[in-house]
Amino acid sequence: MKLIHLSDLHLGKRVNEFSMLEDQEYILERILGIVREEKPDGVIIAGDVYDKPVPPAEAVQLFDRFLTNLADGSAPVFIISGNHDSPERLSFGCRLMRDKGVHIAPVYDGTVEYVTLINGGTEARIYLLPFLKPAHVRRYFPETEIDSYEKALETVVGNMELEPGVCNVLVAHQFITGAGRSDSEEVSVGGLDNIDSSVFKDFDYVALGHIHRPQQAGGENMRYCGSPLKYSFSEAAHEKSVTVAEIEGKGKINISTRQLIPLHDMRELRGSYEELTDRRNYKDTAVDDYLHITLTDEEEILDAIGKLRSVYPNIMKLDYDNMRTRKMQSVSGPGDEGRTDKSPAGFFEELYELQNNQEMGAEQKEYLQRLIEDIWEDGR
Numbered sequence: 491m492k493l494i495h496l497s498d499l500h501l502g503k504r505v506n507e508f509s510m511l512e513d514q515e516y517i518l519e520r521i522l523g524i525v526r527e528e529k530p531d532g533v534i535i536a537g538d539v540y541d542k543p544v545p546p547a548e549a550v551q552l553f554d555r556f557l558t559n560l561a562d563g564s565a566p567v568f569i570i571s572g573n574h575d576s577p578e579r580l581s582f583g584c585r586l587m588r589d590k591g592v593h594i595a596p597v598y599d600g601t602v603e604y605v606t607l608i609n610g611g612t613e614a615r616i617y618l619l620p621f622l623k624p625a626h627v628r629r630y631f632p633e634t635e636i637d638s639y640e641k642a643l644e645t646v647v648g649n650m651e652l653e654p655g656v657c658n659v660l661v662a663h664q665f666i667t668g669a670g671r672s673d674s675e676e677v678s679v680g681g682l683d684n685i686d687s688s689v690f691k692d693f694d695y696v697a698l699g700h701i702h703r704p705q706q707a708g709g710e711n712m713r714y715c716g717s718p719l720k721y722s723f724s725e726a727a728h729e730k731s732v733t734v735a736e737i738e739g740k741g742k743i744n745i746s747t748r749q750l751i752p753l754h755d756m757r758e759l760r761g762s763y764e765e766l767t768d769r770r771n772y773k774d775t776a777v778d779d780y781l782h783i784t785l786t787d788e789e790e791i792l793d794a795i796g797k798l799r800s801v802y803p804n805i806m807k808l809d810y811d812n813m814r815t816r817k818m819q820s821v822s823g824p825g826d827e828g829r830t831d832k833s834p835a836g837f838f839e840e841l842y843e844l845q846n847n848q849e850m851g852a853e854q855k856e857y858l859q860r861l862i863e864d865i866w867e868d869g870r
C-alpha cells in the first residue's frame with residue numbers, strides 16, 4: 491500500500507514581504523504530476539494547509555483547485571489542520587466531502603476518526619489527528635491532569651482503540667523531541683510543545699507535519715515530510731521533497747522521496763558589489779531566485795538594494811559583512827579632555843573610526859573638509 495505524504499503547504503504565505511502564491515501554484519502542479527506517476531492508495535496532508543487561520547481568498551482558491559485535481563485522481567485524500575490553520579474553517583463541509591474521498595479531520599471532540607484503506611492483502615487504518623494543544627484535550631478528560639503537550643497527546647492516544655491486526659497509520663501535526671527545526675516554523679513560547687516519540691510507538695507509520703525539513707523523527711516509522719518550499723533562509727541548504735511511504739505489511743514500511751524543484755530557489759550569495767554585478771559571475775546563474783545577499787565591501791554602496799535588483803530582481807534580504815559590522819564598538823561622545831585642541835574634522839574622524847573600525851580614506855577626508863568649509867565658511 492502506497493501513501494504520498496505531504497505537509498506544511500502554508501498557502502498564502504509571504505516570505506520577507508514576497509507573495510509565494512505563484513511558487514506555491516507551481517509546486518502543487520509538480521506534486522500533482524508526482525501523484526499521477528506514483529498512483530498511491532492515498533494522499534496525506536499533515537497540517538498547515540494555510541499559513542493563517544483566516545487565509546487570503548487567493549490561497550483558498552488555490553487549495554480548492556489542488557484538492558479538486560487530487561480528488562479526481564481516484565486516491566482518497568487525508569487532511570488535518572496544523573497550528574497555522576483554523577480547525578473549524580478547514581473542516582468546513584468535511585462530512586459532505588467524505589463521499590468524494592476527501593477526508594478532513596473534524597474539530598477534536600475527544601475522539602479520533604479513522605478511515606479504513608484496503609489494498610490486496612494489506613489493511614490500514616488512517617487516523618486523523620488535528621493539531622492539539624493541552625487546552626483542547628483537557629476539557630474532554632477532566633479526570634486526567636494534563637499539564638503538557640506530551641501528557642495531552644499521551645491521553646489522546648491512550649483513548650484511541652487501535653486494531654492490532656491491521657496497519658495503524660497516524661496523521662499528526664506535533665513537535666517530536668529532537669527534530670531539527672527551521673526559522674519558518676512557529677516555536678511555542680518556552681519550547682514546551684515537544685512530545686517524546688514513545689507516545690506514538692504503537693503506530694506502524696506516523697505521518698507528521700510541523701517541521702519544515704524532511705527527516706525521520708524518533709524512529710524508522712515516524713517521519714516529517716517537510717514543507718514543499720523553502721520558507722526561510724535557514725532552509726537555503728535544504729532539499730525539499732515529497733515522501734512516498736510504502737506499507738508492505740504490519741511494521742514493514744519502505745520510505746522513499748521524490749525531490750521537488752521550485753520555480754525560484756532560495757539562496758544565499760556573498761561577495762563584493764563589484765563581484766556580484768560582474769556579468770561573468772552571474773550570467774549562467776538563476777538571477778531571479780530569492781536571494782539573501784551579503785556584501786563584503788568596506789564602504790557602503792549607495793542604494794545597493796536598488797542597484798543590485800537590476801541584476802537580481804528578487805533580493806529578499808541584504809546585509810554587509812565588513813569591519814564595521816563585525817566589530818560593533820559602543821559609540822559615545824568625546825570626553826572633556828582634549829575637546830579644545832581638536833578640530834571638527836578631528837572629532838568626526840574619531841567618531842567615524844569608532845563606528846567603522848577603520849580610518850577615513852583620503853577621498854572621504856577631502857569630502858568632509860569640503861562639507862565643513864561649507865558649513866563654517868572660514869573652515870576653522
Ligand SMILES: [Mn+2]
Nearest residue numbers: 498538675700
Ligand atoms: Mn508549518
